[in-house]
Amino acid sequence: MMELTRKGEYAVRGIVYLAGKPLDKVCLLSDIATAVDVPPTFLAKIFQQFSKIGLVKSFRGTGGGFMLGRAPENITLLEVVEAVEGPIIPNRCVVNPLDCGRAGYCNVHPVWKQVQEKVRGVLEGVTLKELATGDK
Amino acid sequence: MMELTRKGEYAVRGIVYLAGKPLDKVCLLSDIATAVDVPPTFLAKIFQQFSKIGLVKSFRGTGGGFMLGRAPENITLLEVVEAVEGPIIPNRCVVNPLDCGRAGYCNVHPVWKQVQEKVRGVLEGVTLKELATGDK
């Protein structure tokens, strides 16, 4: 239960690798894929998602590639994970109380809320900088 | 991400319902399924799993049915969830460090560990009694 998908795992690997490079360094997707051992086509999809929300910047054409969209100390693990996996939702009823049952409420509801908050809290407290350098 | 499956949701609903009944009351599966609005055949599978590990007791034949295996104040939500969903594992590498990469270690590892502990902590702190009565 609660397992990160491959996509999420690959996403983290890829962007942490980027975070370990100088901020203005443009990296080839193929190089990143090789370095972090991820299927290049799959990683391409992931980085396209990152690019759309500005987590990375992309450059097409000759000499193109990817670089981090912001300084790594300003990107949290939560952002990265939610970018590709969607929001952290332990149970549907956290989003739509109707799923708690006909009454629109159940006693388990606040527990899932709490789980959600804890998880988000942990992931939000970690930046790419820390992950790249090993500091903290 | 991190979403409970239907199975887990149904499992919780079913056993919380049982926990709201007198300890020695034997309930028909069909009655429980109707009460908590879960497909009976699916709930049967779930309760079979519960039965194997003693979370509920089952009685076959005429007058048979299910009852809670232990007092509801001694059963945690964690037990219930892990019984049907398997252990709480945010990432494979928490189980098998080799998945962290070739080095067998990565900086993200301790983060997933922490997520795991937080989630388990929350779920372990809630008993079926509390969920059934709404106390806490």
Added chain:
DNA sequence: ACCTAATAGGGTATACAAAGTCTTTTTTGA
């Protein structure tokens, strides 16, 4: 003994999501 009510358990069907590939298009620098 026999019949019926009930769970146990195996097998199957379906549908959706994850994982990964392939091809074509667009952009850009040289």
Added chain:
DNA sequence: TCAAAAAAGACTTTGTATACCCTATTAGGT
């Protein structure tokens, strides 16, 4: 204009969640 690179979309494959059905087993009542 050519070649390098990402963007975009279509497609396949695989896996898992969800659900149902059928038979076996067990126990109580007659």
